[in-house]
Amino acid sequence: xxxxxxxxxxxxxxxxxxxxxxxxxxxxxxxxxxxxxxxxxxxxxxxxxxxxxxxxxxxxxxxxxxxxxxxxxxxxxxxxxxxxxxxxxxxxxxxxxxxxxxxxxxxxxxxxxxxxxxxxxxxxxxxxxxxxxxxxxxxxxxxxxxxxxxxxxxxxxxxxxxxxxxxxxxxxxxxxxxxxxxxxxxxxxxxxxxxxxxxxxxxxxxxxxxxxxxxxxxxxxxxxxxxxxxxxxxxxxxxxxxxxxxxxxxxxxxxxxxxxxxxxxxxxxxxxxxxxxxxxxxxxxx
Amino acid sequence: xxxxxxxxxxxxxxxxxxxxxxxxxxxxxxxxxxxxxxxxxxxxxxxxxxxxxxxxxxxxxxxxxxxxxxxxxxxxxxxxxxxxxxxxxxxxxxxxxxxxxxxxxxxxxxxxxxxxxxxxxxxxxxxxxxxxxxxxxxxxxxxxxxxxxxxxxxxxxxxxxxxxxxxxxxxxxxxxxxxxxxxxxxxxxxxxxxxxxxxxxxxxxxxxxxxxxxxxxxxxxxxxxxxxxxxxxxxxxxxxxxxxxxxxxxxxxxxxxxxxxxxxxxxxxxxxxxxxxxxxxxxxxxxxxxxxxxxxxxxxxxxxxxxxxxxxxxxxxxxxxxx
Numbered sequence: 001x002x003x004x005x006x007x008x009x010x011x012x013x014x015x016x017x018x019x020x021x022x023x024x025x026x027x028x029x030x031x032x033x034x035x036x037x038x039x040x041x042x043x044x045x046x047x048x049x050x051x052x053x054x055x056x057x058x059x060x061x062x063x064x065x066x067x068x069x070x071x072x073x074x075x076x077x078x079x080x081x082x083x084x085x086x087x088x089x090x091x092x093x094x095x096x097x098x099x100x101x102x103x104x105x106x107x108x109x110x111x112x113x114x115x116x117x118x119x120x121x122x123x124x125x126x127x128x129x130x131x132x133x134x135x136x137x138x139x140x141x142x143x144x145x146x147x148x149x150x151x152x153x154x155x156x157x158x159x160x161x162x163x164x165x166x167x168x169x170x171x172x173x174x175x176x177x178x179x180x181x182x183x184x185x186x187x188x189x190x191x192x193x194x195x196x197x198x199x200x201x202x203x204x205x206x207x208x209x210x211x212x213x214x215x216x217x218x219x220x221x222x223x224x225x226x227x228x229x230x231x232x233x234x235x236x237x238x239x240x241x242x243x244x245x246x247x248x249x250x251x252x253x254x255x256x257x258x259x260x261x262x263x264x265x266x267x268x269x270x271x272x273x274x275x276x277x278x279x280x281x282x283x284x285x286x
Numbered sequence: 287x288x289x290x291x292x293x294x295x296x297x298x299x300x301x302x303x304x305x306x307x308x309x310x311x312x313x314x315x316x317x318x319x320x321x322x323x324x325x326x327x328x329x330x331x332x333x334x335x336x337x338x339x340x341x342x343x344x345x346x347x348x349x350x351x352x353x354x355x356x357x358x359x360x361x362x363x364x365x366x367x368x369x370x371x372x373x374x375x376x377x378x379x380x381x382x383x384x385x386x387x388x389x390x391x392x393x394x395x396x397x398x399x400x401x402x403x404x405x406x407x408x409x410x411x412x413x414x415x416x417x418x419x420x421x422x423x424x425x426x427x428x429x430x431x432x433x434x435x436x437x438x439x440x441x442x443x444x445x446x447x448x449x450x451x452x453x454x455x456x457x458x459x460x461x462x463x464x465x466x467x468x469x470x471x472x473x474x475x476x477x478x479x480x481x482x483x484x485x486x487x488x489x490x491x492x493x494x495x496x497x498x499x500x501x502x503x504x505x506x507x508x509x510x511x512x513x514x515x516x517x518x519x520x521x522x523x524x525x526x527x528x529x530x531x532x533x534x535x536x537x538x539x540x541x542x543x544x545x546x547x548x549x550x551x552x553x554x555x556x557x558x559x560x561x562x563x564x565x566x567x568x569x570x571x572x573x574x575x576x577x578x579x580x581x582x583x584x585x586x587x588x589x590x591x592x593x594x595x596x597x598x599x600x601x602x603x604x605x606x607x608x609x
Contacts, residue, residue, distance in 0.1 A: 076605035083541060083598035084532050088517040106606040137597030144594065166485075166507050168516065171531045172543050175485060175507040176596040179493050182465035183593050190470070206507075208458035209446075209486045214466055228458040228486075229448030237448050247453060255454045 028052055030223075044264045053221045053264045055201060057103065058110040058127040061160055065268050066123060070115035075145050076106045078138045084171050092169040095131060103129045107138045108163065111146040116158070117272030119279060122150040126162040128202075133163030135207055136170040140177025143211065147184040147195075156194040156275055157185075161212045164230075165205015178210035185214050194278040196271060199226050199249070199258070217274055219260045220249040221267070226257075291345045293334060297553070300327045331552055338502070341525035343534050344510060346502040347481045351556040353563070354413075355382055355397025355440040358480065361563040362570070363388055363395065371422060375455060378419030379410045380443070381491075383426045388438070389571060394430035396423045396491055397440030400481075413482075414447035417460035420490050424464050427471055436474040436574055439491040444509060446487030461490040468493035469589060472582030476573050478548065478566065479503040479535075480555075495589050496573040497543070499535040500562070501550040505543070506533040542596060546573075 026037050031050035040047065044064050045054040056064075062071055079096075086092040100106060108130040114123040124146050126133040143159070150157045166174035188195055197215030199208075201224035209228055212218075220226060227234075227247040235242055245251050252258045262270045276282065290298050304323050310316055338346070346352070359366050363386035371377040383396040400413035423439075430437045446457055468475060468491075477494030483505030499505060506513075513527035514520060538544040548569045555562035577585065 077602045078599045079602060079606060081598045081600050084530065086530060088530075100606065137599045141597050141599055168508055168513055168531075170598065171507050171541075172505055172533065172538060173541060173596060173598055175489055176543060176593060178462075178486060179465055179469070179489060179593040180596055182462060183469035183493075183590050186466045186469040187590070189466075206486055209461040209490075210465055211462070213456070213459040213462040227453050228446065228461070229453070233448045234450065234453065238450060242450070246450070255456070257456050257459060 046264050058125040061125045066114035073112040075142045086169040099130045108133045109139045111142045119275040120155045122146050122157045125160040128162040134167035135177050136167035136174050140180050143181045144184045158196045160198040161203040162200045163207040178206050181211045217259050219262050224249045289350050340528040343502050346554045347504045349556045353559045355399050372418040375418045380415040381419035392435050394437050398443040413443045416452045417455045417457050420460035431473045439477045441479045441483050441488045442481035443484045443487045445484035461486050464490040474577035479505050496545045498546050499544045500548050504533040
């Protein structure tokens with residue numbers, strides 16, 4: 001229930017919590033410091049003053065994680081058939097089209113084969129700018145095909161999540177993508193292929209309650225919002241203010257829900273080391 | 287009648303009039319009146335229940351007198367032994383589970399339990415489980431697998447509980463783990479949505495080889511109220527959201543999410559618990575019978591294919607976008 005407290009009325013475009021002002025300087029929304037844009041971009045869009053990781057696109061994430069030129073994107077031809085003929089203030093199909101134009105991604109997840117520090121993996125990255133990274137039939141199908149591809153190629157899976165949860169506009173079929181992706185991961189596990197789940201800001205709802213929490217290793221970026229229900233729903237349900245830091249990465253680590261928190265600037269190397277461990281490769285990059 | 291829904295009112299008025307007539311001294315003229323009124327009542331019933339809106343079905347699915355898991359357990363099974371607790375943290379009364387016999391055969395039964403009166407509703411958290419409820423359910427499913435017993439689940443929840451403790455103890459992880467583990471469970475699973483199928487909190491015990499729905503049950507990704515609040519900023523537009531989201535049993539057959547609809551007695555399961563249970567018994571017997579001879583491998587493979595197919599998309603001949 002209530003995975004969707006984020007309105008999908010165009011506000012999803014303002015995914016990043018930093019206001020990118022025109023020009024050389026930007027202001028961090030976390031520490032409010034004025035920072036030099038080039039320095040932020042060099043650091044993978046992490047605030048150099050407070051280490052706050054800004055929300056980034058799937059494209060930027062893949063550039064950060066995949067070895068240059070190694071990414072082979074898969075399954076870019078799938079499109080929702082709008083099974084409910086859903087319309088609220090806008091038609092669902094129009095929302096999808098607008099999201100495609102805005103993000104230049106075909107759907108809310110980008111899937112493909114990559115090398116990470118020389119090691120092969122299937123790498124799936126969510127595009128939060130695409131309808132809040134929500135999971136409908138296409139996202140579920142792409143992820144499932146990606147996991148099946150990993151089984152076929154005998155390589156590990158890395159999924160970087162950023163999602164508000166299941167996509168309301170596809171109703172119950174969105175819910176069923178939770179079952180479908182989790183079942184695919186069950187198969188992956190049977191084949192003894194590792195799955196590393198990387199949780200980024202925000203990961204909530206049906207995505208958290210399926211593949212995102214099923215990693216053999218689950219890591220998160222600092223200060224990411226991670227939870228089942230959204231904080232507003234919880235506050236309305238329990239009618240109390242929520243504790244400081246509730247549902248942030250550090251809170252989850254403290255409560256035993258995560259394996260580790262990794263700074264974005266160390267993410268690729270950490271992934272490489274973990275993949276190398278499971279592949280029985282030397283711990284230093286070849 | 288305090289628990290009558292709006293659209294039930296005209297029927298109840300006719301029923302009251304009928305009862306009044308039946309209490310009178312018998313006469314040919316009275317008998318004629320009674321017959322006429324009975325016919326009218328039947329026509330009115332057919333008319334009302336043949337054209338229920340999704341919102342009216344939602345109200346029926348949530349009807350305060352609708353039978354709950356324990357009511358079905360009492361009627362359908364012999365020798366039920368409730369087993370409590372997740373062996374980790376606590377016992378969640380929002381889920382009941384245990385060992386039972388269905389027509390002589392040992393089965394493991396798991397269901398959401400909403401609670402009938404105020405005190406029980408609170409004790410059972412209105413059927414909204416915490417992680418320990420899902421972990422108890424998984425423990426029982428694994429017990430069933432170990433001893434080769436089928437699993438029967440009864441789904442009736444507004445959703446998994448959105449609260450502090452639930453988040454601290456890993457609500458999302460508990461649900462996710464159940465989905466993965468149910469996918470690999472080497473024993474038959476038959477899931478029945480008996481009332482409200484509230485999102486991930488329902489699916490977490492719902493990955494059956496067969497998924498059935500009672501005629502007036504609903505199953506949805508978010509409650510109609512929650513959907514309306516997001517779309518129109520107004521939970522009062524829940525009836526519109528119920529319409530848009532396609533949450534009724536016939537809708538879910540069309541979408542390929544459920545396998546069969548279990549009929550309810552005229553007027554809904556709350557009007558006739560035994561009648562509802564009888565339909566459910568027949569359905570369970572038939573589906574358990576179909577699954578009984580299948581191997582663990584076949585059950586897992588069929589379950590995988592079943593959920594693998596779910597979704598609605600088409601493939602274009604060339605990339606739509608891309609990096």
